[in-house]
Amino acid sequence: MLTRLAGGHVIDPVHGQDGIADLWMRDGRIVAAPDGGDADVTHDLGGKVVMAGAIDIHSHIAGANVNTARLLLPHWHPAAADRPDATWLTRAGWSTDVIGRLYAAMGYTTVVEPAVAPHHALHAHLELADTPIIDTAILSILGNDDFLLGLLRDGESGSAIADYAAWTLSATRGLGIKVINAGGAMAFKSNLRAFSLDDVVPDYGVTSRQIVAALQKAADALGVPHPVHVHCNNLGMAGNVETALATISGFDGLPIHLAHVQFYAYGTEGGRGFSSAAPRLAEAVNRAKTVTVDVGQVMFGQTTTISSDVLRQFNARDRARPRKWVIYDGDSNGGGMVPYEYRRSDFFNAVQWAAGLELFLLIDDPSRVFFTTDHPNGAPFTSYPDLMALLMSRDLRAEWMATLPAEALAVTTLASISREYTLTEIATMTRAAPARLLGLSDRGHLGAGARADIAVYDLGNHRDRAGAFRHAALVFKDGELVVRDGAVVSTPPGRALSLAPEPDAAIGRRLQAYYESRYGLSDALLRVPEWAVGRSQSFEVVSCGR
Amino acid sequence: MTRDESVVAAWIDGRPVTRKDAAREAARLLATARQPVIAGLGADIAGVRAVLDLAGRVGAAVDHMHADALLRDVDVMREAGMMVTTPSEARLRADVLLLAGHSLAEAPDMRARRLDPACPAKRIVWLCPPRKLDPGLVPLHSVGRDTGELPALLAVLRARLNGHPVATAARTIKAIDAMVTELKSARFGVAVWSAGELDALAIEMLCTLVGDLNAGTRFTGLPLPPGDNGRGVLEACGWLSGYPMRTGFGRGYPEHDPWRFDASRLAGSRESDCAVWISAYGAEAPAWTRDLPTIALTTPGARFRTPPRVQVEVGTPGIDHDAVQFVPASGTLMPITAARPSEAESVASVIADILAALPESSSC
Numbered sequence: 012m013l014t015r016l017a018g019g020h021v022i023d024p025v026h027g028q029d030g031i032a033d034l035w036m037r038d039g040r041i042v043a044a045p046d047g048g049d050a051d052v053t054h055d056l057g058g059k060v061v062m063a064g065a066i067d068i069h070s071h072i073a074g075a076n077v078n079t080a081r082l083l084l085p086h087w088h089p090a091a092a093d094r095p096d097a098t099w100l101t102r103a104g105w106s107t108d109v110i111g112r113l114y115a116a117m118g119y120t121t122v123v124e125p126a127v128a129p130h131h132a133l134h135a136h137l138e139l140a141d142t143p144i145i146d147t148a149i150l151s152i153l154g155n156d157d158f159l160l161g162l163l164r165d166g167e168s169g170s171a172i173a174d175y176a177a178w179t180l181s182a183t184r185g186l187g188i189k190v191i192n193a194g195g196a197m198a199f200k201s202n203l204r205a206f207s208l209d210d211v212v213p214d215y216g217v218t219s220r221q222i223v224a225a226l227q228k229a230a231d232a233l234g235v236p237h238p239v240h241v242h243c244n245n246l247g248m249a250g251n252v253e254t255a256l257a258t259i260s261g262f263d264g265l266p267i268h269l270a271h272v273q274f275y276a277y278g279t280e281g282g283r284g285f286s287s288a289a290p291r292l293a294e295a296v297n298r299a300k301t302v303t304v305d306v307g308q309v310m311f312g313q314t315t316t317i318s319s320d321v322l323r324q325f326n327a328r329d330r331a332r333p334r335k336w337v338i339y340d341g342d343s344n345g346g347g348m349v350p351y352e353y354r355r356s357d358f359f360n361a362v363q364w365a366a367g368l369e370l371f372l373l374i375d376d377p378s379r380v381f382f383t384t385d386h387p388n389g390a391p392f393t394s395y396p397d398l399m400a401l402l403m404s405r406d407l408r409a410e411w412m413a414t415l416p417a418e419a420l421a422v423t424t425l426a427s428i429s430r431e432y433t434l435t436e437i438a439t440m441t442r443a444a445p446a447r448l449l450g451l452s453d454r455g456h457l458g459a460g461a462r463a464d465i466a467v468y469d470l471g472n473h474r475d476r477a478g479a480f481r482h483a484a485l486v487f488k489d490g491e492l493v494v495r496d497g498a499v500v501s502t503p504p505g506r507a508l509s510l511a512p513e514p515d516a517a518i519g520r521r522l523q524a525y526y527e528s529r530y531g532l533s534d535a536l537l538r539v540p541e542w543a544v545g546r547s548q549s550f551e552v553v554s555c556g557r
Numbered sequence: 558m559t560r561d562e563s564v565v566a567a568w569i570d571g572r573p574v575t576r577k578d579a580a581r582e583a584a585r586l587l588a589t590a591r592q593p594v595i596a597g598l599g600a601d602i603a604g605v606r607a608v609l610d611l612a613g614r615v616g617a618a619v620d621h622m623h624a625d626a627l628l629r630d631v632d633v634m635r636e637a638g639m640m641v642t643t644p645s646e647a648r649l650r651a652d653v654l655l656l657a658g659h660s661l662a663e664a665p666d667m668r669a670r671r672l673d674p675a676c677p678a679k680r681i682v683w684l685c686p687p688r689k690l691d692p693g694l695v696p697l698h699s700v701g702r703d704t705g706e707l708p709a710l711l712a713v714l715r716a717r718l719n720g721h722p723v724a725t726a727a728r729t730i731k732a733i734d735a736m737v738t739e740l741k742s743a744r745f746g747v748a749v750w751s752a753g754e755l756d757a758l759a760i761e762m763l764c765t766l767v768g769d770l771n772a773g774t775r776f777t778g779l780p781l782p783p784g785d786n787g788r789g790v791l792e793a794c795g796w797l798s799g800y801p802m803r804t805g806f807g808r809g810y811p812e813h814d815p816w817r818f819d820a821s822r823l824a825g826s827r828e829s830d831c832a833v834w835i836s837a838y839g840a841e842a843p844a845w846t847r848d849l850p851t852i853a854l855t856t857p858g859a860r861f862r863t864p865p866r867v868q869v870e871v872g873t874p875g876i877d878h879d880a881v882q883f884v885p886a887s888g889t890l891m892p893i894t895a896a897r898p899s900e901a902e903s904v905a906s907v908i909a910d911i912l913a914a915l916p917e918s919s920s921c
């Protein structure tokens with residue numbers, strides 16, 4: 012079937028397109044305009060904006076920790092969603108089904124769950140298979156696991172570490188490697204309560220810096236398209252910009268991605284010893300061309316924090332709102348689920364909000380700063396439309412600032428920044444750049460051959476950009492119409508994207524023996540067989556090699 | 558002869574029927590029921606997925622046979638929170654075990670967890686141990702007999718840990734003070750309990766104690782899960798509906814209410830007029846005594862008080878067919894390949910047949 016999307020304002024930064032054009036699609040792909048002949052179906056998109064489906068590189072939507080948060084917060088579900096009262100979704104739980112629908116309604120078609128402990132990989136993939144419409148992927152966590160730290164302690168070669176990383180990616184069906192407060196979860200088990208870049212993991216004698224460096228090299232050696240995805244040490248602490256700056260300068264030889272850097276953009280200035288250091292951090296990112304970051308923007312309201320940085324979450328438990336929390340000492344990373352409410356009236360929360368926006372606005376290159384709230388840690392993903400509107404309008408930011416404590420804004424530079432994102436920059440940050448960062452060549456653009464994942468927005472009313480981004484006019488997934496006027500009209504299953512590096516046979520035998528002796532269980536503990544995932548979930552292999 | 562007729566054991570009112578006929582009759586019962594309930598729910602993850610599809614279609618309530626125990630832990634978590642670890646970390650890292658309740662002596666891998674020579678030696682402190690103990694499990698310190706004493710003992714323990722005086726027998730205080738010393742000296746201590754034995758108050762107090770112990774050292778908890786894939790069902794209900802079991806779909810969206818959607822209450826009170834009973838792990842039969850039209854999916858050998866209207870035998874997940882289920886030894890969902898593959902049906906395939914036989918109009 013040939014479909015024509017006629018007369019929309021097509022924005023495709025990959026092909027330098029920003030103007031009225033027709034788009035054609037057939038069999039789930041975008042195709043060149045046919046020489047003659049008519050479309051079977053034509054959608055008139057006059058006055059509307061057309062972009063590729065959006066890609067979220069970092070959103071905690073599935074897995075054991077996310078599910079624990081669901082069970083911890085049965086009454087939070089309505090708070091997670093901004094949705095019309097009239098639908099059944101209004102009263103539904105915060106389920107996999109709801110997540111797929113809400114993402115699709117915003118024009119998102121690919122979402123990465125960025126923190127899956129290998130022993131919970133099957134659990135995460137089961138949830139993702141139950142998440143309709145959107146394609147998904149996981150990042151597999153390494154860096155707090157006994158096997159890797161043992162390799163480093165014993166001075167084993169870089170190729171042994173790369174073999175282990177390949178084996179883990181292959182077994183868990185990951186799209187990339189995540190490292191979370193490297194060594195910190197292990198140190199917490201030995202009763203350390205703080206852990207920084209050059210601190211040593213007890214019993215293993217390796218530093219956080221050595222762990223990150225080893226994984227960065229492994230990802231590079233394997234040709235994993237996505238650079239190692241790093242959650243730095245000292246998240247959330249006053250003065251932690253020094254940690255982020257040290258991480259940037261310490262690892263900028265090879266590509267590296269730093270996650271939710273808003274949570275590391277804090278100085279110690281001002282009367283309360285807490286200030287935004289976002290300008291310094293943005294300047295460092297601007298200079299370090301091999302570094303990419305995502306922001307982890309804070310937005311106001313009730314949310315919950317879900318993190319495998321168990322040490323940090325333990326330290327944050329006393330600030331839980333409401334007062335309950337789960338701390339999980341896992342086989343390697345574990346995690347902490349700590350509910351939290353960001354308040355406009357709270358000095359610290361207001362500084363966090365402003366620091367995130369400063370990062371977005373002061374980092375020059377929209378292809379190196381990614382659009383995230385670290386869902387749900389900074390805010391639920393349902394707040395994305397409001398954030399897009401804020402980036403695009405200085406006036407709107409001023410309206411918000413007028414409701415915040417002046418004392419907080421005084422330790423930021425936000426009021427002095429006039430930049431407004433263009434739609435092309437939004438499309439770069441949420442489409443073109445994420446596809447490139449993850450190695451997905453047929454996504455994030457609208458050229459012939461691309462997957463027909465397409466979002467259409469009615470952005471005619473500048474006063475309600477957020478509404479337009481929340482309820483896409485039309486969304487196509489693989490060419491199928493899935494959303495019309497913000498309502499889901501079809502729920503095809505998504506697929507999971509993963510790497511499939513050929514792991515070395517020797518490391519496989521070694522790990523089989525390791526799992527049997529250490530855990531008394533086979534390596535089925537982290538394997539994700541296709542039959543087990545079920546639900547006709549299909550896997551799409553993304554090739555290694557940059 | 559087709560596979561239907563030769564292999565699948567299915568009955569309507571005790572008469573052998575084909576698998577198709579059984580599904581058709583089950584669908585008819587469910588489609589005309591006012592408030593169906595799906596209970597037992599001893600099923601693998603594929604089975605739970607199918608069950609929640611069915612519940613959404615026919616507006617059923619969903620419960621599990623071990624929900625009382627599962628929801629005791631969940632209640633403590635969602636009221637107060639908790640710290641937990643994995644069975645492997647408890648074995649590999651713990652140097653002190655704080656055991657609460659006598660049923661732990663029978664927990665399948667407790668002995669292994671204690672005695673693995675490759676792991677740190679474990680000192681045991683036991684609240685309310687059984688009278689007779691395996692020599693490998695004898696505690697260094699113990700106090701209490703009956704599990705009912707636990708809240709009072711935990712209150713004293715916590716008071717002494719935090720340096721408060723208590724008015725109780727000097728002998729008890731002496732024993733508890735010795736325990737406190739032991740707990741505080743742990744490098745990585747693990748409190749172990751089974752919600753099948755403890756009440757919610759005792760669990761909450763134990764979890765609070767674990768939190769307090771972290772002021773000085775590392776301590777965490779290990780709730781032992783009930784059987785019949787209870788934890789796996791809890792997890793799958795969590796991601797599929799947003800809520801634990803005891804969730805109803807009668808209004809077209811999930812509503813969680815541990816009292817309203819308790820299957821025993823629904824079945825016993827005439828609120829429910831049709832039940833689906835599932836027990837693929839242990840051929841359990843429902844405990845309710847009311848004569849409620851029931852569609853039963855169990856392994857062979859279940860003894861029903863009143864014969865089910867429709868009965869289909871299913872295989873055991875992980876034995877007759879490949880399955881994903883919660884594995885207590887790992888504390889995770891794992892893929893289990895069939896130990897003795899057979900032609901026996903899975904819960905998922907029987908439910909799929911019933912779904913396919915439902916009239917279109919019953920979709921909500």
Ligand SMILES: [Zn+2]
Nearest residue numbers: 069125271385
């Ligand atoms: Zn994150």
